[in-house]
Amino acid sequence: MPFVIYVLGLGIFAQGTSEFMLSGVLPSVAHDLDVPLSSAGLLVSAFAVGMFTGAPLLGLATLKMPRRAALIGFQLVFIAAHVAAALIPDFGFLLVMRVVSAMAYAGFWAVASVAAVSLVDAAKRGRAISVVVSGLSVATIIGVPAGTLLAQHAGWQAAFWAVATLTALSAVALLVVLPGGRDTTAAQPRLGTELRSLRAPRLWVAYATTALSVAANFAIFAYLGALLEDVTGISDGLIPLVLGLYGVGALAGLTVGGRNADRAPFTVLLAGMGSFAVVAVVLAVTASSAWAAIPLVVLLGAAEFSVTPAVNARVFAILGETRTLGGAVNIAAFNVGIAAAPIVSGLVIDTGLGLAGTAWIGAAFAVTAMGSTLLDRHLTRRRQAQTVTPGAGLLTAVPDPQQATAAAH
Structure with missing residues (x-):
């Protein structure tokens, strides 16, 4: 695996820390x-x-830009937004800077995925993506607890400064290892071609799988701290440690999923979401027991990130090859799941199911994701059967890239 891919993962780690650490920083922000x-x-x-709107918009805006210039530019905007937020302690201004930094992060993620x-x-490709996305799991293991501790002992601004510094270091590393200029060996993306690529119905089924799989996770993860404290009875001082264990499970899941995603994507998706649904149901039933809940949290992270x-x-x-805009839309699909799932879970919390009910919602999203995966597999097999080319009086199937093995799994 090229070293630059690990540097892209470092960039995701730096910026992803800002996204995930906010749950631990919010009390400090509210008080200050x-x-x-x-x-x-x-x-x-x-x-x-910001993430939802930024990915497709900035994907379009930077369609003709060299990737290194776009990636470094996004990181510079992200750094500036965090520095400004730390220097100007005003909630309205901070709200705007969160949107700006999220848009920059979304643009970086979209271009980094394509790169x-x-x-x-x-x-x-699946393994390369798993390396890049592993930055998020490392953020949950290291970045989130560290950001929470900084906010508790040095103020929330210290956490923002730390994220800005780490992002600057990753930008310098990327500037060194990623070649500049354009890749003259590859066709340059064209807006019309990129837009036409979005017409494929099975692409939107794949986007639905993305959104539903992420929704399954965030239906639970968004309220996981409260669930562990109020239902499981874990002290608030130990919750960052348990969330770190979730990150350990996520990293393990990414490793396994990344090794098999290209060879058998449908198998990985069905097994991962099926496992997630089972674990979520068990968590819903046994949430009051710390001995059960803690290992289940680890398994949730492993199952969810195995499908990424x-x-x-x-x-x-x-x-x-028309992957620039389409890849950005996939980032937007991620954030549809992130935004929608906590709303649905929030409605359930107010019912008799309480916080443990979020696990039932997560299981429901996971099962629905399995349904969209089965539809994707059906459409892929049908397309493979219908796509033919004449040759020597015979009709020979011409599968898409990855489809020959994917259709069998």
Whole structure:
């Protein structure tokens, strides 16, 4: 695997830390800026909005730019937004900076995904994506607890400064290892071609799988700290440690999923979401027991992140070479799941199911994701059967990239 792909993962780690650490930083922000905790929670929604809108818009805006210039530019905007937020302690301004930084992060993620799959052959795309996305799991293991501790002992601004510094270091590393200029050996993306690539119905089924698989996770993860404290009875001082264990499970899942996503994406998706649904149901029933809940949290992380390389591999396999805008839309699909799932779970919490009910919602999303995966597999097999070319009086099937093995799994 090219070293630059690991550097892209470092960039995702730096910026992803800002996304995930906010749950631990919110109490400090609310106290320091004298706003209710519920109002401070708008910072999470603002980041999701920025991610959702930023990925496709900035994917289009940078379509003709060299990838290194786009990636470094996004990181510089992200750094500036965090520095400005730390220097100007105003909640309204902080809200705007969260949107700006999220848009920059979304642009970086979209271009980094395309860059990663472009640097390896088709048989290694899922593994390349798993390396890049592993930055998120490392963020949950290291970045989130560290950011929470900084906010508790040195103020939330210290956490923002730390993220800005780490992002600057990753930008310098990327500037060194990623070649500049354009790849003259590859066809340059054209807007019309990129837009036409979005017409494929099975692409939108793959996007639905992306959104549903992420929704399954965030239906539970968004309230996991509260679930562990209020239902399981774990002290608030130990919750960052348990969330770190979730990250350990996520890293293990990424490793396994990344090795198999290209060879058998449908198998990975069905097994991963099926496992997630089972674990979520068990968690819903046994949430009051710490002995059960803690290992189940680890398994949730492993099951969820095992499918991440596969959902990306499916999208890029369908897109082929027209992957810039389509890849950005996939990032937007991720954030549809992130934004929608906590809302649905929030409605359930107010019922008799309480916080444990979020696990039932996560299981329901996972089962639905299995349904969209089965539909994707059906459409892929049908397309493979219908795509033929004449030769020597015979009709010979011409599968898409990845489809010959994918259709069998």
